[in-house]
Amino acid sequence: MKTFDPAIVPQPASNLPWRELDGEVFAITPDDGVLHTLNETASFIWGLIDGKRSLGEIETQVLDEFEVTSEQLRDDLTAFLTLLEERRLVQLEVTEGE
Amino acid sequence: MELSDAAPINTAMLNELKQRADWRGVPLMASFELTWNCQWHCIHCYVVRDDPYSAEMPLEYWKQAADELADMGAFLVVLTGGEPLLYPHFWELLEHLHKRRFYTRLYTNGALLTDDDVDRLVDLGVATVDISLHGPDAATHDAISTEPGSFDRVMKVIRKIKTTNIYLSLKTNLLMQNYEKVDEWRKLVESLEAQAKLSLMLTPSNDGGMAPVSMGLGEKEMIQVLENKVIREIYLGDTLPDEKAAEKPPLLALGCSAGSTTINIAPNGEIFPCLQFQLSLGNIRNQSLERIWGHSSNRYYLNGIRAIYAEGCQGCELSGHCPRCPGIAYVETGSCWVPPPSTCEKTEKLINARRRFHSKRS
Numbered sequence: 001m002k003t004f005d006p007a008i009v010p011q012p013a014s015n016l017p018w019r020e021l022d023g024e025v026f027a028i029t030p031d032d033g034v035l036h037t038l039n040e041t042a043s044f045i046w047g048l049i050d051g052k053r054s055l056g057e058i059e060t061q062v063l064d065e066f067e068v069t070s071e072q073l074r075d076d077l078t079a080f081l082t083l084l085e086e087r088r089l090v091q092l093e094v095t096e097g098e
Numbered sequence: 099m100e101l102s103d104a105a106p107i108n109t110a111m112l113n114e115l116k117q118r119a120d121w122r123g124v125p126l127m128a129s130f131e132l133t134w135n136c137q138w139h140c141i142h143c144y145v146v147r148d149d150p151y152s153a154e155m156p157l158e159y160w161k162q163a164a165d166e167l168a169d170m171g172a173f174l175v176v177l178t179g180g181e182p183l184l185y186p187h188f189w190e191l192l193e194h195l196h197k198r199r200f201y202t203r204l205y206t207n208g209a210l211l212t213d214d215d216v217d218r219l220v221d222l223g224v225a226t227v228d229i230s231l232h233g234p235d236a237a238t239h240d241a242i243s244t245e246p247g248s249f250d251r252v253m254k255v256i257r258k259i260k261t262t263n264i265y266l267s268l269k270t271n272l273l274m275q276n277y278e279k280v281d282e283w284r285k286l287v288e289s290l291e292a293q294a295k296l297s298l299m300l301t302p303s304n305d306g307g308m309a310p311v312s313m314g315l316g317e318k319e320m321i322q323v324l325e326n327k328v329i330r331e332i333y334l335g336d337t338l339p340d341e342k343a344a345e346k347p348p349l350l351a352l353g354c355s356a357g358s359t360t361i362n363i364a365p366n367g368e369i370f371p372c373l374q375f376q377l378s379l380g381n382i383r384n385q386s387l388e389r390i391w392g393h394s395s396n397r398y399y400l401n402g403i404r405a406i407y408a409e410g411c412q413g414c415e416l417s418g419h420c421p422r423c424p425g426i427a428y429v430e431t432g433s434c435w436v437p438p439p440s441t442c443e444k445t446e447k448l449i450n451a452r453r454r455f456h457s458k459r460s
């Protein structure tokens with residue numbers, strides 16, 4: 001994902017086992033057995049990734065929760081989702097009609 | 099049962115995860131003994147088929163347990179038995195575990211899996227499969243499983259699994275019936291690019307019977323096995339007790355996760371601290387799992403396992419080499435606080451075998 005696209009609907013990768021412990025998410029990618037952990041902020045965002053919320057909606061909720069500018073947040077979300085996709089933790093889909 | 103040997107995992111991250119789970123009282127790892135039926139009758143099996151806990155539960159109880167465990171933070175589920183594929187609702191349960199995002203591991207003899215079944219395991223997210231492989235050839239394996247043709251059947255399944263991304267472990271115990279072929283076994287497992295799990299330890303039967311333990315190796319046979327450098331250094335260990343061990347502080351903790359981050363559910367719903375430990379915490383058919391986990395008096399009793407040193411282990415020069423298990427101690431003696439005699443005997447034999455092996459070489 002090279003630029004921020006509010007229409008994208010991210011969801012946890014199918015077949016991805018994951019859990020939350022103490023406010024932090026951990027997951028194991030089945031193909032390579034690598035254990036991934038997310039810090040508290042990343043875990044908050046992970047909690048919004050449900051296959052229903054678009055990236056635009058996620059942006060709105062994060063702006064409500066954290067003190068960050070929209071421009072900075074869009075850069076951070078783009079980088080974060082790109083990383084999650086590269087590590088096969090999420091799938092990114094565009095909503096219908098886009 | 100460990101998350102760490104299910105697949106290659108960052109050990110530091112995993113240890114931190116387990117520690118946090120421990121602090122929070124989260125049962126991170128659960129084993130589901132779906133049934134104690136099995137189509138094999140392995141000569142060293144610890145399962146007692148007419149055990150009072152052996153009556154199988156309807157599927158809804160397993161699904162309810164899975165849901166409660168997921169909500170409590172449990173992550174790894176091991177499906178085991180007996181032979182878990184003999185449970186009539188195996189696939190439905192697996193589908194449910196997949197839906198609840200568990201990291202699922204399967205302990206099986208493999209013989210019931212078809213090629214389509216293996217593909218189904220992949221689709222339903224089974225990450226790791228452990229298969230019992232008791233020897234490098236049909237004569238050795240079938241003599242231990244007591245099932246003619248079982249070796250050929252299992253090898254077919256193994257080859258199919260190797261075409262998938264499932265992490266495969268092949269395991270056996272060293273018995274009088276297979277120890278002479280251990281190197282051939284090791285080479286076969288390596289040629290299959292699977293993880294080899296080899297153990298000298300044998301478990302008493304769940305009712306305390308010692309027949310399985312009696313099939314283990316004597317000191318003479320252990321020396322013979324130790325002569326194999328690979329087996330010695332990689333699989334069985336090559337260290338000797340420190341001569342000054344008795345001068346060191348006593349062992350402070352047994353390092354056991356039973357009842358803290360590990361939980362086991364027997365076929366009839368009885369809850370135990372782990373697969374090995376037959377001290378009941380309650381039954382999910384009578385109470386919610388959350389209530390059992392949070393309020394079982396036996397579970398409070400177990401908290402001491404990790405904070406106390408067992409009388410008899412304190413100051414023992416073998417304690418650093420001993421796979422001491424409170425569950426085996428409980429089955430064998432009725433107490434989890436004392437050293438289990440079969441483990442002491444086995445450890446002593448192994449250390450003596452190592453000493454004699456090294457003195458032969460020097």
